[in-house]
Amino acid sequence: MRIGRTxxxxxxxxxxxxxxxxxxxxxxxxxxxxxxxxxxxxxxxSLLTPPEWVGLANYRELLGDDQVTNAFQNTVIYAVVVTPxxxxxxxxxxxxxxxxxxxxxxxxxxxxxxxxVSLAVVSIAFxxxxxxxxxxxxxxxxxxxxxPTQGALAxxxxxxxxxxxxxxxxxxxxxxxMFLAGLQSIPxxxxxxxxxxxASRLQKFRAVTMPLLSNQTMLVSILAAIASFQVFDQIKVMxxxxxxxxxxxxxxxxxxxxxxxxxxxxxxxVSVVLLLLILVLSMAQYFYFGRKQVRx
Amino acid sequence: xxxxxxxxxxxxxxxxxVAMFAIGLAMVFPIVWSILTAFKPNAEAASAxxxxxxxxxxxxxxxxxxxxxxxxxxxxxxxxxxxxxxVLSLAFDTMAGYALARFDFRGKTAxxxxxxxxxxxxxxxxxxxxxxxxxxxxLGQTVAGMIVPRSANAFGVFFMRQFFLALPKNLEEAARIxxxxxxxxxxxxxxxxxxxxxxxxxxxxxQFNWNDLLWPLVMSNSIDGATLPAGLALFAGxxxxxxxxxxxxxxxxxxxxxxxxxxxxxxxxxxxxxxGIK
Numbered sequence: 001m002r003i004g005r006t007x008x009x010x011x012x013x014x015x016x017x018x019x020x021x022x023x024x025x026x027x028x029x030x031x032x033x034x035x036x037x038x039x040x041x042x043x044x045x046s047l048l049t050p051p052e053w054v055g056l057a058n059y060r061e062l063l064g065d066d067q068v069t070n071a072f073q074n075t076v077i078y079a080v081v082v083t084p085x086x087x088x089x090x091x092x093x094x095x096x097x098x099x100x101x102x103x104x105x106x107x108x109x110x111x112x113x114x115x116x117v118s119l120a121v122v123s124i125a126f127x128x129x130x131x132x133x134x135x136x137x138x139x140x141x142x143x144x145x146x147x148p149t150q151g152a153l154a155x156x157x158x159x160x161x162x163x164x165x166x167x168x169x170x171x172x173x174x175x176x177x178m179f180l181a182g183l184q185s186i187p188x189x190x191x192x193x194x195x196x197x198x199a200s201r202l203q204k205f206r207a208v209t210m211p212l213l214s215n216q217t218m219l220v221s222i223l224a225a226i227a228s229f230q231v232f233d234q235i236k237v238m239x240x241x242x243x244x245x246x247x248x249x250x251x252x253x254x255x256x257x258x259x260x261x262x263x264x265x266x267x268x269x270v271s272v273v274l275l276l277l278i279l280v281l282s283m284a285q286y287f288y289f290g291r292k293q294v295r296x
Numbered sequence: 297x298x299x300x301x302x303x304x305x306x307x308x309x310x311x312x313x314v315a316m317f318a319i320g321l322a323m324v325f326p327i328v329w330s331i332l333t334a335f336k337p338n339a340e341a342a343s344a345x346x347x348x349x350x351x352x353x354x355x356x357x358x359x360x361x362x363x364x365x366x367x368x369x370x371x372x373x374x375x376x377x378x379x380x381x382x383v384l385s386l387a388f389d390t391m392a393g394y395a396l397a398r399f400d401f402r403g404k405t406a407x408x409x410x411x412x413x414x415x416x417x418x419x420x421x422x423x424x425x426x427x428x429x430x431x432x433x434x435l436g437q438t439v440a441g442m443i444v445p446r447s448a449n450a451f452g453v454f455f456m457r458q459f460f461l462a463l464p465k466n467l468e469e470a471a472r473i474x475x476x477x478x479x480x481x482x483x484x485x486x487x488x489x490x491x492x493x494x495x496x497x498x499x500x501x502x503q504f505n506w507n508d509l510l511w512p513l514v515m516s517n518s519i520d521g522a523t524l525p526a527g528l529a530l531f532a533g534x535x536x537x538x539x540x541x542x543x544x545x546x547x548x549x550x551x552x553x554x555x556x557x558x559x560x561x562x563x564x565x566x567x568x569x570x571x572g573i574k
Contacts (some may be wrong), residue, residue, distance in 0.1 A: 023410075033423075036425035096312060100312045102313055109561065115503075115555065122326055125546065133342075135339070177568060254455075271424075
């Protein structure tokens with residue numbers, strides 16, 4: 001009993017030694033700033049003078065602010081479109097790229113490469129491709145009579161669509177790899193058994209593939225949703241939130257209000273709204289998938 | 297695919313191959329186009345009737361970008377920033393993930409939940425106080441100020457925890473009976489098994505920090521202290537028409553990432569599969 005306790009004690013000490021540096025850094029540079037954001041959201045603060053407590057003033061202002069409503073709507077629209085489209089495409093690509101065909105490795109790499117490259121950098125390329133005067137894609141669209149006259153990024157409707165398309169393009173490869181890893185860990189004999197039972201392609205997909213991929217589906221859904229709510233780089237570089245704020249999301253707004261206008265208190269309040277949105281959504285997804293999760 | 301004839305199966309494979317190559321081409325098109333544009337003279341890059349292939353090939357953009365912006369400086373900054381963060385974060389994430397996966401101790405669940413919550417926090421939501429904190433620590437406008445806040449990562453801890461969970465228990469039991477210290481078990485028995493996971497997570501850390509726009513943009517008030525994406529984005533904002541130059545800079549910025557990915561590509565899917573992120 002004594003020996004058992006000392007062994008457990010020694011192990012606990014070792015565990016904390018392994019955990020301490022990482023946890024300390026995360027606490028100092030993530031958890032603490034988060035609490036500070038929450039605090040700053042109740043203040044007026046411009047970095048030049050100390051924060052001044054204003055209670056709920058920022059939140060009251062936020063409720064009546066058309067810009068916040070606009071950014072909130074844009075964020076939700078972006079996430080609601082981009083998340084499911086990305087997941088569906090990623091799953092489809094993973095299934096296709098799990099089949100054997102000539103050049104499979106090459107195509108897998110091609111699909112993954114956009115995830116590796118800098119979105120800020122390729123966003124410049126997209127801006128150029130869609131330029132109304134010099135853009136190759138505009139030129140091609142013009143050839144089939146589809147070109148938007150002022151360029152896709154100068155019109156509210158098409159600007160959002162372009163930014164969304166880039167979001168899907170960028171991330172689909174990453175989630176494809178996650179699904180691919182999952183597909184490869186499904187035991188082959190399950191498919192063989194289903195085959196013997198005379199299951200069709202669709203039945204195999206629904207009875208074997210989907211349940212055994214439920215862990216990946218949960219993780220991919222949560223990560224993809226979080227990433228969608230945090231979209232920043234491509235909007236910052238492609239449209240900077242324009243035209244007429246039609247692509248300004250909450251993060252872009254936090255950046256504009258907080259960093260550019262130095263209204264840190266108000267920017268923090270917008271951050272808190274974004275954070276609550278993400279937390280509520282991730283929890284909802286976690287519990288939704290948690291119920292349906294299959295262990296094997 | 298059962299009971300289908302070989303001819304039908306072949307037709308299916310051919311159709312799949314063609315479709316997948318088309319998708320692959322579409323995916324790399326913007327990157328291929330960037331590379332090709334980098335070889336166009338400026339007048340041709342900004343032509344009203346653009347073509348995919350350069351009419352005249354030139355290396356001008358690649359030589360000019362070094363003087364148009366402090367490119368060598370930016371490149372150096374980016375290597376130091378992304379490289380240091382990757383090494384530090386791999387070390388701390390691995391240790392923390394190991395503790396959460398292989399030991400039982402009081403506070404473990406609480407620590408794990410804290411990690412998961414921190415994983416969900418968008419860093420944009422904490423960037424203002426983080427900026428304040430780094431400045432009050434006296435690290436404002438320094439490379440260390442950019443690196444240190446990134447030197448542990450909640451996703452990394454989670455990722456390594458998943459990997460260590462999947463390893464069999466008897467591995468460390470034997471070493472423990474032999475009287476090896478916990479640190480020795482970690483470095484000599486467990487770490488050698490982590491290569492695929494470390495390479496995969498290393499790529500994630502490296503590419504995330506190499507590519508990051510906002511944090512280096514906020515942390516450096518002059519272009520000399522910035523990283524490549526921030527420098528190129530600033531340049532793009534000021535010189536809207538010099539696309540050839542921008543593309544040359546972008547292509548040079550891509551090279552390390554593509555090389556890193558090609559180097560670890562073989563272990564990459566294994567790295568994700570063995571972390572049990574399934």
